[in-house]
Amino acid sequence: MLQIFDMSDPSRREAGIAAAAVALRRGDLVGLPTETVYGLAADARSDQAVTAIFAAKGRPRFNPLIVHIPSRAAAERLAAFPPDARKLADAFWPGPLTLVLPRKPAAGISDLATAGLDTIAIRVPAHPVARAVLVAADLPVAAPSANRSGHVSPTEAGHVVADLGDAVAVILDAGPTGIGLESTVVGFDRNRATLLRPGGLTRADIERVLRTPLAIPADDPDRPASPGMLAKHYAPAAAVRLDATDVRPNEALLAFGPSLPAGADRAIAIRNLSPSGDLAEAAANLFAALRDLDRVSGKIAVMPVPDEGLGEAINDRLRRAAEGR
Ligand code: TXA
Ligand code: MG
Numbered sequence: 001m002l003q004i005f006d007m008s009d010p011s012r013r014e015a016g017i018a019a020a021a022v023a024l025r026r027g028d029l030v031g032l033p034t035e036t037v038y039g040l041a042a043d044a045r046s047d048q049a050v051t052a053i054f055a056a057k058g059r060p061r062f063n064p065l066i067v068h069i070p071s072r073a074a075a076e077r078l079a080a081f082p083p084d085a086r087k088l089a090d091a092f093w094p095g096p097l098t099l100v101l102p103r104k105p106a107a108g109i110s111d112l113a114t115a116g117l118d119t120i121a122i123r124v125p126a127h128p129v130a131r132a133v134l135v136a137a138d139l140p141v142a143a144p145s146a147n148r149s150g151h152v153s154p155t156e157a158g159h160v161v162a163d164l165g166d167a168v169a170v171i172l173d174a175g176p177t178g179i180g181l182e183s184t185v186v187g188f189d190r191n192r193a194t195l196l197r198p199g200g201l202t203r204a205d206i207e208r209v210l211r212t213p214l215a216i217p218a219d220d221p222d223r224p225a226s227p228g229m230l231a232k233h234y235a236p237a238a239a240v241r242l243d244a245t246d247v248r249p250n251e252a253l254l255a256f257g258p259s260l261p262a263g264a265d266r267a268i269a270i271r272n273l274s275p276s277g278d279l280a281e282a283a284a285n286l287f288a289a290l291r292d293l294d295r296v297s298g299k300i301a302v303m304p305v306p307d308e309g310l311g312e313a314i315n316d317r318l319r320r321a322a323e324g325r
Helices: 010-026 047-057 072-078 083-092 128-137 157-167 203-210 279-296 311-323
Strands: 003-006 030-032 039-043 066-068 097-102 119-123 170-173 184-189 192-197 239-241 252-255 270-272 299-302
Touching: 003 010, 010 030, 010 039, 010 128, 010 170, 030 128, 030 157, 039 047, 039 128, 047 157, 072 083, 072 119, 083 097, 083 184, 083 192, 083 203, 157 170, 157 279, 184 203, 192 203, 239 311, 252 279, 270 279, 279 299, 279 311
Parallel strands: 003 170, 030 170, 066 119, 097 184, 239 299, 252 270, 252 299
Antiparallel strands: 030 039, 097 119, 184 192
């Protein structure tokens, strides 16, 4: 039986955190809010619990999971930190940054969670509910985004219910997530920080701390630097047309900024990511808007979004959405 707790109700909050901790310790799945997107959480030490994540999402077994822990100290027990990883953890944890690091073998994490790799992806989330659950459960939590594999990530508890429903024991509903894009994933190629996935922490913020540009992952199609970054991903069912400067018959419009393109009056539906052209607001609205438009139309025209700041990650997700068909 799926239990949903409204975390905005102070009288339900403690009960929700306790129920989530009990479910995790039992090996069950929990829909957990983070500051980026909702995660599908399970005990990262348990082969059985991690297998349940892959099964619920329909996720390929070769695509490893991020392990969530409450502190840098807990992270040091799981992985080795190159000097630049230490700098980034100091600057941005807790927060929307995932570090892919050399894994310590004795860490007790299920090999299924790391897909047999000798690296491990680690994140210290900032969301107070996620942090409270990590502390109460007192175990490392594997948590991919709580969507069906290949679909857009969930930014509301209702998205988790729609995608995963009864596979989950407990969902903590803390309202829409603040950032709305997944964490930025940074790996280390011979100790050089490498951008594996643009996300909720901008390249500029990271490079300001590193004082050097992020490297681009070596392009080896047989051994992708980040297995999850297959082109066809984060996809709605609808056909997505990027950089639209007009709206064509039967299209819905995903807009950005104050002025709408020609033909907008005949759009089947319009969602504006940010009427004022604010990229943080657009990031927060992106996945819910894609889900909404996907429900009402088989075709979505997307206005151009500037490629600076959070726009890099927004455009990455939009390109993947357009590859979906
Ligand atoms: O914001 C987020 O990161 C959310 C919340 C729930 O924390 N989680 C999330 O997880 O987006 P997921 O599984 O949807 O994406 C994790 C990404 C995938 O692209 C995966 O391939 C990559 O991280 N990854 C995980 N472990 C890795 C590793 N050892 N080496 C390279 N990439 C890895
Ligand atoms: Mg995901």
